[in-house]
Amino acid sequence: MNKKLTEKLAPGHSTCAGCGIPAIARTVLGATDDPVIIVNVTGCLEVTSTLYPYSAWKVPYIHSAFENGGATAAGIDGAIKALRKRNKIPKEKRIQVVVFAGDGGTYDIGLQSLSGALERGHDFIYVCYDNEAYMNTGGQRSGATPYGADTETTPAGKQSFGKTEKRKDLMSIVIAHHIKYAAQANVAYLGDLKMKAKKAFALEGPRFLLVLQPCTNLWKYPTSEYVRIGKLATETNFWPLWEYFDGKYKINWATENPKPLEEFLKTQGRFKHLFKPGNSPQIGGASEKVIAEMQKEVEEEWKRLVNMAEV
Amino acid sequence: MTDKKKNIALTGGAAAAEALKQINPDVMPVYPITPQTPIIETYAKMVADGEADTEMIQVESEHSAMSATVGASAAGARAMSASSSQGIMLMAEVLPIASGMRLPILMLVSARAISAPINIHGDHQDVMFVRDSGWIQIFSENSQEVYDNTFIALKLAEKAGLPAMVIMDGFQTSHSVENLEILEDSIAKKIVGEYNPKNYLLDFENPKTFGPVSLPNSYFEFKRAQIEAMGGVIGKLIEINKEYSDISGREYDLFEAYKMDDAEKAIVVVGSTAGTAKVAVDELREQGEKVGLLKIKLFRPFPYKQIADALKNAKQIAVLDRTVSFGSVAPLYSEIANATGKKDLQSYIYGLGGREIFKEDIKKLFQDNWENKKVKYIGLK
Numbered sequence: 001m002n003k004k005l006t007e008k009l010a011p012g013h014s015t016c017a018g019c020g021i022p023a024i025a026r027t028v029l030g031a032t033d034d035p036v037i038i039v040n041v042t043g044c045l046e047v048t049s050t051l052y053p054y055s056a057w058k059v060p061y062i063h064s065a066f067e068n069g070g071a072t073a074a075g076i077d078g079a080i081k082a083l084r085k086r087n088k089i090p091k092e093k094r095i096q097v098v099v100f101a102g103d104g105g106t107y108d109i110g111l112q113s114l115s116g117a118l119e120r121g122h123d124f125i126y127v128c129y130d131n132e133a134y135m136n137t138g139g140q141r142s143g144a145t146p147y148g149a150d151t152e153t154t155p156a157g158k159q160s161f162g163k164t165e166k167r168k169d170l171m172s173i174v175i176a177h178h179i180k181y182a183a184q185a186n187v188a189y190l191g192d193l194k195m196k197a198k199k200a201f202a203l204e205g206p207r208f209l210l211v212l213q214p215c216t217n218l219w220k221y222p223t224s225e226y227v228r229i230g231k232l233a234t235e236t237n238f239w240p241l242w243e244y245f246d247g248k249y250k251i252n253w254a255t256e257n258p259k260p261l262e263e264f265l266k267t268q269g270r271f272k273h274l275f276k277p278g279n280s281p282q283i284g285g286a287s288e289k290v291i292a293e294m295q296k297e298v299e300e301e302w303k304r305l306v307n308m309a310e311v
Numbered sequence: 312m313t314d315k316k317k318n319i320a321l322t323g324g325a326a327a328a329e330a331l332k333q334i335n336p337d338v339m340p341v342y343p344i345t346p347q348t349p350i351i352e353t354y355a356k357m358v359a360d361g362e363a364d365t366e367m368i369q370v371e372s373e374h375s376a377m378s379a380t381v382g383a384s385a386a387g388a389r390a391m392s393a394s395s396s397q398g399i400m401l402m403a404e405v406l407p408i409a410s411g412m413r414l415p416i417l418m419l420v421s422a423r424a425i426s427a428p429i430n431i432h433g434d435h436q437d438v439m440f441v442r443d444s445g446w447i448q449i450f451s452e453n454s455q456e457v458y459d460n461t462f463i464a465l466k467l468a469e470k471a472g473l474p475a476m477v478i479m480d481g482f483q484t485s486h487s488v489e490n491l492e493i494l495e496d497s498i499a500k501k502i503v504g505e506y507n508p509k510n511y512l513l514d515f516e517n518p519k520t521f522g523p524v525s526l527p528n529s530y531f532e533f534k535r536a537q538i539e540a541m542g543g544v545i546g547k548l549i550e551i552n553k554e555y556s557d558i559s560g561r562e563y564d565l566f567e568a569y570k571m572d573d574a575e576k577a578i579v580v581v582g583s584t585a586g587t588a589k590v591a592v593d594e595l596r597e598q599g600e601k602v603g604l605l606k607i608k609l610f611r612p613f614p615y616k617q618i619a620d621a622l623k624n625a626k627q628i629a630v631l632d633r634t635v636s637f638g639s640v641a642p643l644y645s646e647i648a649n650a651t652g653k654k655d656l657q658s659y660i661y662g663l664g665g666r667e668i669f670k671e672d673i674k675k676l677f678q679d680n681w682e683n684k685k686v687k688y689i690g691l692k
Contacts, residue, residue: 035515037386037512037513039382046524047524050520050522050523050524051523051524051526052523052524052525052526052529053529055520055523057518057520058518059515059518060512060513060514060515060518060519061512061518061519061520061521062382062385062512062520062521062522063521063522063523064378064381064382064405064408064412064521064522065378065404065405065408067374068374068375068378068405070375071340071370071374071375071376071378071379071382072378072379072381072382073382074340074368074370074375074379074382075338075340075368075378075379075380075381075382075383075384075385075386075390076382076383076385076386076512078337078338078340078366078368078379078382078383078388078390079337079338079366079382079383079384079386079387079388079390079513080386080513081366082337082338082365082366082383082388083337083386083387083388083513085364085366086337086364089513095513112371112372112375113371113372113374113375113378115371116370116371116372116375119371120368120369120370
């Protein structure tokens with residue numbers, strides 16, 4: 001493996017085969033030469049990289065709890081400011097505090113802590129790897145789980161087509177804190193992610209990256225497919241690549257002819273129930289209706305984004 | 312004691328802030344809650360006036376206050392916080408993380424009742440609720456002790472590698488103005504010293520992983536090591552108390568034994584009630600009654616041996632708890648029973664939700680029959 005890539009996160013972790021989380025962490029961390037301190041909230045990355053007596057982290061790392069990534073980073077930022085003021089660390093030395101958290105630790109239980117840290121303007125980068133459910137505990141729905149998904153706590157069944165609510169618009173929530181930079185990325189587009197991480201590292205204050213992370217285990221698809229499925233998420237406009245900088249929106253990838261959402265959905269076991277003939281009588285036996293609803297949402301969200309973005 | 316500046320009148324909250332100013336911690340994440348606010352408001356003003364330059368982080372909850380304190384402390388800063396009641400309850404998840412990571416955080420607590428029903432007044436339910444969180448707990452009787460204990464607990468926490476709470480009674484101490492003597496700045500600075508952590512995040516040469524995953528094959532040993540660290544606290548506190556007593560001229564010990572030498576009937580209390588109880592003991596002594604008082608200061612770790620020794624001559628003992636343990640005996644009573652093994656123990660519960668306790672109540676309880684063993688309540692309507 002490329003030595004540069006494993007400088008900060010070593011290969012000896014235990015993420016599942018086909019998991020993109022290490023690629024996200026390495027791509028982001030590879031975009032800076034500044035010293036970094038990692039804050040990691042409870043979740044897949046934490047349990048697979050710090051199994052005592054081993055640690056895959058070659059840089060300073062702290063895991064405190066599930067819901068306190070923002071606050072932990074805030075405390076470290078406070079320490080850096082205080083120790084710099086007191087000449088205990090060089091004044092000119094830039095230190096990057098980077099939080100890695102899943103969607104559960106960000107959209108749900110950690111939202112308040114993140115919000116507080118964003119509002120107070122701490123100097124940190126928050127990276128949410130979004131696999132759209134609580135994967136570390138076996139695949140329960142989160143505020144990031146899409147409408148129609150079959151999860152352990154929103155199971156599809158005779159009377160259910162899966163999750164009945166749309167996922168939370170986290171990017172808007174984050175941007176509403178008047179931060180300078182926020183970007184939506186996808187592990188299947190590492191070049192784009194690296195470009196965004198570089199931009200983020202060059203700025204000060206709170207910066208936010210939301211990165212789609214297709215979960216081979218609980219989106220239920222073969223391990224070899226994660227890049228293809230990640231790409232389909234963007235090619236269908238389910239997960240557009242875009243960024244927000246200083247009040248302006250920019251779409252990083254677009255096509256004249258987005259693929260139908262179905263092409264993305266049918267690759268995964270979590271949407272399998274939507275393609276079974278004669279399912280879910282309460283939705284009129286027509287999972288087409290659910291798929292149509294999802295397609296409509298994707299189109300509306302895309303339109304909204306295009307309207308905000310610079311041409 | 313020629314320096315006039317040394318004697319001042321302050322509330323317990325302001326006395327804590329005065330000590331904080333002299334310590335000038337690196338980072339202090341705080342969230343307001345009554346009756347902790349006099350501490351953080353007074354200190355915020357001191358920072359605003361340039362009398363100290365702590366990075367205060369005005370977080371959005373107590374959970375974040377303790378989380379940020381953990382982050383700052385792990386980073387290598389001297390970090391502190393302050394709280395009360397519901398705030399302590401909200402922090403409860405993070406308190407064992409602080410002690411489990413062996414971070415020498417100091418927290419000032421203005422002890423208060425807990426909901427429901429909501430009540431902002433003083434009792435000890437909040438701190439007793441977290442007595443098993445792996446924190447050192449030191450109770451204070453008055454503003455002077457709040458001030459002194461802040462230095463003592465900081466030294467102790469940093470020496471033991473464990474977090475510590477300095478506890479004052481909400482309102483009775485936090486909001487009451489009392490005279491106290493403060494240290495000269497230069498002396499205070501010398502006591503506090505430089506903070507040089509061994510393991511910290513900002514040490515990029517020796518990167519450390521804080522808070523790893525530990526499975527059944529290693530977790531038990533982590534906890535065992537923590538038990539050992541807690542076990543070492545008493546010896547360290549005895550040393551620090553001695554040094555501090557020599558410097559300040561005020562006697563500090565694990566507890567205060569008041570007129571205990573020949574006491575036949577003794578009461579055990581914590582916090583501000585000790586002040587009232589001392590007057591009651593004095594008056595009863597004047598009438599020739601052999602009564603005494605043991606005031607607990609160090610509650611965690613609990614100094615069983617020393618306390619058993621202090622109570623060994625008392626024929627009868629009553630323990631006053633300003634808290635409850637539903638479905639069990641009260642916490643302090645339980646500890647005293649464990650320490651002494653005595654059968655002649657009487658449990659009293661008093662002062663919940665700020666209910667007053669007067670000198671006469673205490674004089675009266677000394678006349679009580681302490682033999683029927685049933686828990687008794689002081690001041691209950």
